[in-house]
Amino acid sequence: MSEREREIEKLNITKVLKIEIPIVGMTCASCVLKVQNNLQKLPGVKNAVVNLVTEKATIEFESDKTLNLKDVIKSVRSIGYDVAIQKITIPIEGLASASASIVENSISKLDGVVSVNINPATENLTVEFVSTLISVDNIKSEIEKFGFKVPHLAEEDVELYEEIIKKREYEDLKKRFIFSSILTSLILLDMLSHFFHHFGDRTVVNYILFLLTTPVMFYGGGKFFRSFLAGIRHLSVDMNTLIAIGTGSAYLYSVVATFIPSVFTSIGRTPDVYYETSAVIITLILLGRLLETRARAQTATAIKKLSSLQPKTATLVKDGEEITVQVKDIKPGDIVLVKPGERIPVDGVIIEGYASVDESVITGESMPVEKKPGDIVIGSTLNKAGSFKFRVTNVGKDTVFSKIIQLVKDSLASKPPIQKLADKVASVFVPIVISIATLSFIVWYLLGYGFTFALMNFIATLIVACPCALGLATPTAIVVAAGKSAEMGILIKNGTSLEVANKVNLVVFDKTGTITYGKPEVTDIIKLGNLTEDEILRLSASVERNSEHPLGEAIVRYARLRNLKLSEPKNFFSIPGQGVFANVDSFEVAVGNLTFMLNLGIDMKKFENTIDILSNEGKTPVFVAVDRKVVGLIAIADTIKYDAKETISKLKKLGIDVALLTGDNYKTARAIANKIGVDKVFAEVLPEQKSEKIDELKKSGYIVAMVGDGINDAPALAKSDVAIAIGSGTEVASATADIILLKDDIKGVLQVIKISSKTYKIIKQNLFWAFFYNIILIPIAAGILYPFTGLLLKPVLASLSMSFSSVLVVTNSLRIKKIKI
């Protein structure tokens, strides 16, 4: 069983619920791990994944257990981080103190509500809640249940709220940075001028430096120390530990030297101070975080843009009148009017009028699609011209567009294997670094290089080793890649497939509906007996009426086109991969391929030539036998997709093998394969054998991407290493696939492979920078090269390079946006 099959099975057995919680205050890979591990310890939690870029924890838990939000918050807070909690104050008219407690009670029981507080004096209700779990509207309608009137609240959008928190955090960071940098420049000014050293009293200077540095430490770097202290209580270490120990040790030493210099003078040492080291490091780290936050915000722009495309209001037609309503109030069955230039609010079926719809938000294809009554329209797509009414089918979370956004968001909560490895390393990294730094301090001190020298190496080692970039390496790349591909109409459901897609060396294409448009048409009718063409067609179409096979549909359609009157088939049965059989009028009619005819005991020798001629043209010959006698042959052909040939030659140029997999006869398949430049053809494969074929290919050493329609080909897709479902724009969720191409052409396969290899390359570069770079610099910072070359890494340089490495990693990830395909 493949990992995916196992996953599907797992999902079926115990129903797993998933919630998303926004977390604030995480800075690095070890923070992510700490939060993850802590959440995982909560009872009932099956899995917790934290994304540093979206700053969300996705918690999966068994549905028969309830997850207490308070426990989640407690668990997050206990290690020094916080859940982003939104607070809203709602004025409620006539809230008597008697009913107040009832309202308070029922609201506090809602999922996602953290606390409720009623102030009877001001008639205000204050609710703290987690915006990913409950909306202001939910709270509002709960209050209204008790008959209170809630005034119109400012349209509080969940996404928007997250922006506000992020912005507030950013502004806060900026304030701290500006404050620290001013004080730090004063400190450096003093250092450079040596003014006071020449003219002033040394202790006075130290006092001034103390006064300048202390606010930098505890206001500027306050967060690092708070998280450090919270971490100590749980014996957990992270980036903050390194920064706090590094800058704290220099600071503490200086404080002692300033206030009780006798401690040092008594053992014959000068009471030196290192205030500037601490201040500069803190300021540089703040600068790095500031730049990184800015770059990080850009990584998710594509996804944000996607969410912002959902319209807020719509025109509802009710009793002949047009009223403007909120989109969230629309229900299935409602009739909605859409005018030119408007976005279609939800999914539905046109009942009146015509439209020319730009579906690029879904498919990435900007050519408008013409729509008429009976056609499906998808919410959030743009009506360019024409105005129409449609009946609503899906609203809210059920719309295609919401499902797409959800899939994109889900993909951000998954980690590719390469990151799991990095996580493992990160979890042991910090304690190891602390040991190395301590060891280097002891060694240098014992070797007699002096206290200052030992201390500076100690600090430099701690700071340069900070793994903050490690936590950004993968998620930033994945967020950019997910956004970029969504823009092109590609949904990558998980990080693993992104990693595997990059290693694929064989792409297997299903034929019907994948290489071809899947709308086969009758091209020839050949008489092989006494019946007329129309009679051959009428009898076969009468049988195929009951078949759902595209070939059958083509025959029926053609018969209808010729206005033939079809009969009712009796005793219908179909044999997958062969054909169909039924009694029509007084005849026994069989319609199917050569195998089917042979199985019916019909001698087919004399038709071999005809079969060859048609097959070599890429047509599928379908025989019609009446009372076990072949009376005719219907040739059916499907159009090859316009971009098949080009895409396949580009895939081959990348060194990837390409194969065609079909139930159709070998010659027809071969002819089509030749037209598009495919060498490997697996034909006459019965539907249930397709997955065995994939298995076989995998065993022979291929890493197989299977491209199919996601519905008929589900078993074969499930077996492949990377399952790519094509053109299932409206079936987003049902498709068994890792990657969904929303557009009905096959270029997407090439794009997927290019995006994944680019992303994977960037992730590898990022991990290298974030990690090996640290590993190389740690020994240098610890002073290993000093005895041979005199090379050392000053603490200030160490903090520059650490800050630089996270900015570099994020900026590098942004390069995925620019990929050209």
Ligand SMILES: Nc1ncnc2c1ncn2[C@@H]1O[C@H](COP(=O)(O)OP(=O)(O)OP(=O)(O)O)[C@@H](O)[C@H]1O
């Ligand atoms: N309803 C039918 N009417 C006529 N022929 C049929 C029917 N069903 C199957 N066949 C015959 O069996 C063959 C194999 O069918 P199958 O559904 O396995 O593959 P396919 O649809 O032709 O191709 P692909 O595997 O690429 O989807 C068809 O090519 C056709 O010759």
Ligand SMILES: [Cu+]
């Ligand atoms: Cu760091």
Ligand SMILES: [Mg+2]
């Ligand atoms: Mg088929």
